[in-house]
Amino acid sequence: MIAVTGGGTGGHIFPVFALIEELSRRGHRDIVWIGSKAGIERGWAEKAGVRYRGIATGKLRRYFSLRNLTDPFKVVIGLLESFFFFLGKRPQVLFSKGGFVSVPPVLAARLLGIPVVTHESDTVPGLATRIISRGASAICVGFSHTRDAFEGKNVVWTGNPVRSDVLDGDGDRGRSFLGFWDDLPMVFVVGGSLGARILNETVWALCGETNGFNIVHQCGRGNKKTGMDENRHYRQIEFLEDRMGDVLDAATVVVSRAGAGALYEIASLGKASILIPLPLSASRGEQIENARYFEAHGASVVIANENLTPHALEEAIQSLLADGPRLETMGREAKKLVRKDAASAIAKILEGYLKRKQ
Numbered sequence: 001m002i003a004v005t006g007g008g009t010g011g012h013i014f015p016v017f018a019l020i021e022e023l024s025r026r027g028h029r030d031i032v033w034i035g036s037k038a039g040i041e042r043g044w045a046e047k048a049g050v051r052y053r054g055i056a057t058g059k060l061r062r063y064f065s066l067r068n069l070t071d072p073f074k075v076v077i078g079l080l081e082s083f084f085f086f087l088g089k090r091p092q093v094l095f096s097k098g099g100f101v102s103v104p105p106v107l108a109a110r111l112l113g114i115p116v117v118t119h120e121s122d123t124v125p126g127l128a129t130r131i132i133s134r135g136a137s138a139i140c141v142g143f144s145h146t147r148d149a150f151e152g153k154n155v156v157w158t159g160n161p162v163r164s165d166v167l168d169g170d171g172d173r174g175r176s177f178l179g180f181w182d183d184l185p186m187v188f189v190v191g192g193s194l195g196a197r198i199l200n201e202t203v204w205a206l207c208g209e210t211n212g213f214n215i216v217h218q219c220g221r222g223n224k225k226t227g228m229d230e231n232r233h234y235r236q237i238e239f240l241e242d243r244m245g246d247v248l249d250a251a252t253v254v255v256s257r258a259g260a261g262a263l264y265e266i267a268s269l270g271k272a273s274i275l276i277p278l279p280l281s282a283s284r285g286e287q288i289e290n291a292r293y294f295e296a297h298g299a300s301v302v303i304a305n306e307n308l309t310p311h312a313l314e315e316a317i318q319s320l321l322a323d324g325p326r327l328e329t330m331g332r333e334a335k336k337l338v339r340k341d342a343a344s345a346i347a348k349i350l351e352g353y354l355k356r357k358q
Helices: 010-025 041-048 071-089 100-111 127-133 144-150 171-178 197-207 244-250 260-268 286-296 310-321 324-336 342-357
Strands: 002-005 031-036 051-055 093-096 116-120 138-141 155-157 186-190 214-218 234-237 253-256 272-275 300-302
Touching (some): 002 010, 002 100, 010 342, 031 041, 031 071, 031 100, 041 051, 051 071, 071 100, 100 116, 100 127, 116 127, 116 342, 144 155, 186 244, 197 214, 244 260, 253 310, 260 286, 260 324, 272 286, 272 310, 286 300, 300 310, 310 324
Parallel strands (some): 002 093, 031 051, 116 138, 138 155, 186 214, 253 272, 272 300
16 A cells, blocks of 8 residues: 545645555556645645544644644644554555645654655655655655755655646647637736735736736636726636646746745746745745745846835836747756656655565
């Protein structure tokens, strides 16, 4: 049996789903996904056709919150649930995508001597990954220079797994799905699986002032704004699942937050991007570092969250659309930063531990 764990947001769920796709292609059928009891990852496990085991989870916060008083107990409960589940099923290896959901299963696996292969998507490791990595048999990283953060460990640059429907995206299908029949360039704005309020509001304000390009806007579930459908150059979609690859492939420029999952999808399809990373007030700073990394390699233009205005965004978009050679160069440089065979690379590592157990 192969156990996988991770969840909470798309950045943790989609790589696990992509890895399960690859493991299934390689003939592995005995797979179980460990996630939170109320997590959205349960639906993705069902979509992947694998068993799901929900456990209690608690988030490790580095800021004051009353939940810091109760969540340690949830972690202990999740640890016990994972321990007894693993004791009965005895998986041969556990893959951890990191994040707070992964901590209890990883601790249980270590107590039972089950090898742990963990994965860090961002350019800088998160707190959960640093905890998990202490006893991990192997650490996979999404970006090559992240290896330096785990000195003395067994670290492999595998890349971040991307779903097959994204990698196989078709721009013609995307334009047909959206109903854009003109020759205008297309700007795809990605607010993330949960949406991004300031980004959404900026795009809505921009739509009333701009022309010369079409806009596709993934605004997040429950965030659609009424009255926007009258603009024939604008499409508003709460969340793209199976169509993400097609729409992304149709895009000329992508505007996005700077989560590692989104960046990998953008770069895998060789797209120029404008990144608006989450500020320190809303994150640990990983998106700022991710954006700086892409900008330093000529793959993206970065607008700080505090500098985001409709005018600033339109200016950045128009500047890129007016420079075809720069668009091509940015897309080409983005591709150099990623590995499109990430799921296969991780699957081979997991298979190595299966052979050792056999």
